[in-house]
Amino acid sequence: MGKFKQEDHKLTFRVSEDILLELPEEDVMYFSERKITKAKPVVLVFSVEEDGRIEKIGFVEFDLRVLNRNAYITYYVSPVWRGRGLGKLMLKKAFDFAFRELNLHRITAEVYEYNERSLKLLEGLGFHREGILKEAKYHDGRYWDIIILGMLRENWKDR
Template sequence: MTMHLQAQGSPIVLRMAQESDLDAYLAFLHDEETGRLTGSQQTFTRDQIEAWLRKIGTPSEERVDLLIVLEETGELLGEVVLNEMDAANRSANIRIAIQGTQHRGRGFGTEAMRLMLRHGFDALGLHRIHLGVYAFNPRAIHVYEKLGFKREGVQRDVLYQDGAYHDLILMAILEDEFRALYGEA
């Protein structure tokens, strides 16, 4: 099964990873600003990334990893992931990363999140989708609030980066909140 998500008229497509994505995905992971905004403190070898792409390119009941690409050119913009799936409670975590300043602020992340939220609520039958966002990322917080996420709490001083500790804001959206904003599929 191959997964391909796109809204009518959208310039982006969400699709599963392919082996041919290796070089673009490596560049994505090595984007300094993306790493800073996501709090990533790991480095990965080419072999590790190649194995990871094979893993996420195969459908799983535990997670949904989709790459965000421009439909017209196939250029990799980032990824959006549903993970920490909890079938008993019908909940999951969502995370997103967009690489390169030239791709940020253009609505790609908002559209990718909306597509993945719709997939989570409609196709996977989730009731609650949650995330964590660092307090130093007001642009992302604004996007999540615009999508309907509500703040639920704060984990204080959870990340040490650039010589300072940073809070993690916890947010979530429920299926009825999503449907009130975006209707049924």
């Protein structure tokens, strides 16, 4: 859903299979980039060799905003590999890739307030808290805040 197409200097926006709207070009700036582009996420899968076999330990996904040169991240470390510093190593390598190869300007993370390990990890890597979505996550019978964190390319360079 939500795809822009330019035909003969008219800009159209597909809202759904049945609905197509024409928009003046100057109104495009009011739409989220996710509605304009269909950039595929970049997923880095990390593995280690153990006892002669390759074991996947986790992944880092970048949900790209190519026009704005930023991405939202999702990451995961398999439970058997946690507590060994591998999540930190994965993220360091992924951020190097994102800023050097993908040429990103910014990386954004949304972390549920109860995920204290993730908050500590990201802040230890140079992310800063930028905002809170109050009671935006329902889990285990209650509402929790979502904490927005960000890191700019210049802050990563300074590390």
